[in-house]
Amino acid sequence: MSVGPYAPEKIEPKWQKYWLEHEAFKADEDHAKPKFYSLIEFPYPSGQGLHVGHPRPYTALDIVARKRRMEGYNVLHCIGWDAFGLPTENYAIKNHIHPSVVTRDNINHFREQIQKLGFSFDYSREVNTTDPGYYKWTQWIFLQLFKHGLAYKTEMPINWCTSCKCVLANEEVVDGVCERCGSPVVHKVKNQWMLRITAYAQKLLDGLDEVDYIDRVKTQQRNWIGRSEGAEVDFALKGLEEKIRVYTTRPDTLFGATYMVISPEHSLIDKLADRILNMDEVRAYQAEAARKSDFERTEMNKDKTGVPLKGIQAVNPVNGEAIPVWISDYVLTTYGTGAIMAVPAHDTRDWEFAKKFGLPIVEVVSGSEKSVQEEAYTDVQDGILVHSGFLDGLKVADAKKAIIAWLEEKGLGEKKVNYKLRDWVFARQRYWGEPIPIIHCAKCGMVPMDEKDLPLLLPNVEHYEPTDDGESPIARMTDWVKCTCPKCGGEARRETDTMPQWAGSSWYFLRYCDPHNDKVLADRKALDYWMPVDWYNGGMEHTTLHLLYSRFWHRFLYDIGVVGTPEPYMKRTSHGMVLGENGEKMSKSRGNVVNPDETIAEIGADALRMYEMFMGAFDQAIPWSTNGARGCRKFLDRVWRLQDLCVAGDEFRPDMRVLMNQTIRKVSEDFEKMKFNTAIAQMMTLVNTLYQKGSVCHAEYRTLLLLLSPVSPHICEEIWQQMGYGAPVYTQSWPRWDEKYLTEDEKEVAVQINGKVKGKIMVPVDMTKEQGEKELVLREDVKALVGERSLVKVIFVPGRLLNLVVK
């Protein structure tokens, strides 16, 4: 009798319906069981729908989630929609459809596509950031941040995207252009909502030591936070009251400071305007610097520019020497104090500047092979201080301590830690986002809305086009804007900026724990049970955006007692991109986008899932291959047809025992390490072997189906049912391997003569290194390989090889 053809188009919808109806993947409310919380980044439901890049991380964590359930864990595995944001709004404007309608349609399309892939999400916990029942709590968290002084509004230069007509966070500016649309970013001074993420710089840094993130994620976050240790030092100005305070990481080189530089925006310039002799030149330089975009400024960083402040002299506090003061745009106004002491002998940038403008270069740290006139000596390990008075003879590290102690004693400065991290620009002048629940009252200032009045609903506006004046389209809604002050009852105005897209995604994983709660963002008991997330996978592009932001919010919620753990995610991994078949990034404009719907129509969701995992190392970018995907379908066909080869047997057959146990171990271990490609290769090897034998017994088939089910669940359920193997696969236990049966009694090892393979011999697996080296050389087949030559040395590596060194 022969089984019919494998027809994924029939069995996949069947099992998807079955799982849904039987609530197969509903997280259990029973908090006594061990839990496992796996998380993927919830998608932004764009108009284009899914491409084959989406299922890669989704399948990977679906495999982990399905395996964990079979291992007995209560698993929380959810999906939701990060649905506020610019592309939807832009699409809505272009097509004259309300963003909420666009969002609803896109979500329905996404959900349909995702369900066709057979992921084991608990759909009863779906969240949507644009749902007022959800963003009520996004606004609530904002109010807590506001009440704790972590949300504030301030006048400051911001990044302005000329195309989105919207401010951007520093994290959204890449190489001087908008990370979303690639348009140039210019600086504008605006009154902006900010979140004080800098207050959490050290906590965010320290927290990284407590979690299991892949190295490149930790490194990138550490770089972004950018902690440095040094000192702030005051430099007096000759004949003036004012001082210049600088930040330096090399206070040990203070004796080598031969000039100072302040940023073009430094406030001192205006204060000293009447003392600066070349003010015209200075003003011209300031104007030039202000005109440059970030992009131009970094582009031109090879050639230093600057202007001396004529008539101004500073005094080096350690030796009393008068030194000139310059302005230059290589000193940033936003870092440290916006002023530096320049030590050209031991800082490359200062060295370049000094060379260009003929400023003196004085060596204060010795140890360089080259003269400091030829090259700056920046080593901090081996250098010894010279020409530095009381610091002479000290190593750099010791000199730092000594000079800081001296500065502090004299009241000239103190130890200081600095971070590159800047506060988070938190407002957008666009329509499709969470309204900021703040009321501006002429009498009371900025007043938070009463929490019981949340959510503050987004008004239904007629026109949501962005405006050129930098105001949100909501500002035109005078009825909505006008309100009464909750404090004094007087007439007041609502804040009209909305929150950035990163707001809703900064806490969605908390909502999954208790998605329908209308009293709190999530019940504390549910949070205590499910949190932290055990395994979070997402894109590298979110490392210094969503991942950092959500860690900040979570640590804040921990500090105010809303959640019970400081860190939200225990483990973070990252997937590689799926490239187009031509090796280029998949994009509509390149015309190389592969739509999963079409792939499913051709080979089925199970084969697609399998190929997504088999295509290569999970963390690498891999080009799509239609033929490669078809190969996975061929493999599933073979698994399907094994039904015809099935013979009796409730235990592994003796000649299959070792391979079966090896496969269980390999698949189990490789899934944990995200080495899905080699796990699948091992299952292919097993199936090839079964075909060579011409049969499979029930025990072997059952095991294969259990191992394969996390990757390709529908086909496994179907065969399982057809073979009458009992309750569905997802309710079965994960197979275990038996250490006893991982190796055969005898194993073939290579015989090398002087490191070259010359033959093979069979050796008992339990033969030790010592035994082998003594006994194997006595064997006739080994002697024959040695011949007349004399043995110098014998190396036996059990299970691997025998190497004979001869002369």
Next chain:
RNA sequence: GCGGGCGUGGCGGAAUGGCAGACGCGCCGGAUUUAGGUUCCGGUGCCGAAAGGUGUAAGAGUUCAAGUCUCUUCGUCCGCACCA
């Protein structure tokens, strides 16, 4: 510029310092088939008819043994990029 990763067949890629190229794609051959974008079996790094030789970006080194460790060079990808 600085820091880190990577470099293996025609392609995607395997390999705790221990038989390089698992597995898949592609290709070649055989069988089944009216037919094949089916299935099954076999082959497939390169040179060579074979014996054999040779081979993991290039060059050196350590080792009985190197794709794997060390150094130099080249290429490539990523991170940081005037952060004092």
